[in-house]
Amino acid sequence: MNRLLSTLFVFAFAAAMSMTSAVAQQDKDPNGTPMSAKRSAGHASTDAAFVKRAARGGLAEVELGQLATQKASSEEVKKFGQRMVDDHGKANDQLKQVAQQEHIDVPTELDAKDKATKARLEKLSGEKFDRAYMSAMVQDHKSDVAEFTRESKISKNPAVKSFAEQTLPTLREHLKEAEKIAPTQKSTKTSAKAERPSGQ
Numbered sequence: 001m002n003r004l005l006s007t008l009f010v011f012a013f014a015a016a017m018s019m020t021s022a023v024a025q026q027d028k029d030p031n032g033t034p035m036s037a038k039r040s041a042g043h044a045s046t047d048a049a050f051v052k053r054a055a056r057g058g059l060a061e062v063e064l065g066q067l068a069t070q071k072a073s074s075e076e077v078k079k080f081g082q083r084m085v086d087d088h089g090k091a092n093d094q095l096k097q098v099a100q101q102e103h104i105d106v107p108t109e110l111d112a113k114d115k116a117t118k119a120r121l122e123k124l125s126g127e128k129f130d131r132a133y134m135s136a137m138v139q140d141h142k143s144d145v146a147e148f149t150r151e152s153k154i155s156k157n158p159a160v161k162s163f164a165e166q167t168l169p170t171l172r173e174h175l176k177e178a179e180k181i182a183p184t185q186k187s188t189k190t191s192a193k194a195e196r197p198s199g200q
Contacts, residue, residue, distance in 0.1 A: 047157040048104045050147070050164070055095055055106035057144060060114040061088040067118065068133050073126045076181055077134060084137075087174070091167050098159045127185065134182040141175035 061084045068081025099106045110118065117136060124132055148168045155161035 044157070047151075047155055047160045048102070050151045050155070051095065051099050051102070051104050051160060052106055053147070054163075054167075055092065055099065056111055056114070057140070058088045058092040058095060059107065060110055060117070061140070062092065063110065063114075063118060064121065064133065064136070067121055068129075071121070071125055071129045072133065074130045074181075074185065077130045077185065080137070080177060080181055081133070083177075084174070087170055091170070094167075095163060098163050101159055102157065131182075131185040134178060134185050137178040138175070138182050141171055141178055144171045145175055 065081040065084030065088065069078050069085065072078040072081060096106065098104075121129060121133055121136070145168070148164045148171055152161060152164040152168055155164060
């Protein structure tokens with residue numbers, strides 16, 4: 001009886017060991033790299049991509065904001081442009097510190113899309129510039145708020161997560177302000193037409 005129990009114990013132990021080995025193997029890719037390490041690398045890659053996008057977007061907000069302070073006809077749009085220069089300039093400096101700390105190379109100039117937007121705005125003036133600039137700001141900040149909200153929830157990097165969380169309230173304020181200003185720029189011509197006497 002004792003011999004039978006000993007034999008069963010040996011079989012049970014061997015089975016448990018083989019299962020443990022199988023589970024360990026399953027947690028590795030075909031090259032033998034632990035999957036947990038791959039998941040960690042994936043999160044790091046996602047965080048790095050976010051930092052680069054945020055840096056590129058921040059540069060665009062500053063340069064377009066500078067353009068608005070020079071070309072806008074509306075004092076409200078000029079003030080908004082200056083706020084973009086101030087707020088995003090400050091955020092860019094904070095992001096540079098995070099990038100340096102995490103050894104992430106960030107862009108130092110606008111990408112093709114933002115260069116095209118800047119070139120288009122440079123050709124406009126007066127009310128046309130104001131409307132086009134504010135429309136771009138609404139779209140940009142909708143995208144920014146969505147992206148920073150997502151990063152603040154999924155980031156595994158404490159420094160990147162903290163930057164996203166701290167910057168998000170300011171971006172929400174920017175979006176709210178841009179959405180408030182944009183309709184007033186769109187309605188300027190409409191109001192002028194409505195006030196014009198008939199027959200003219």
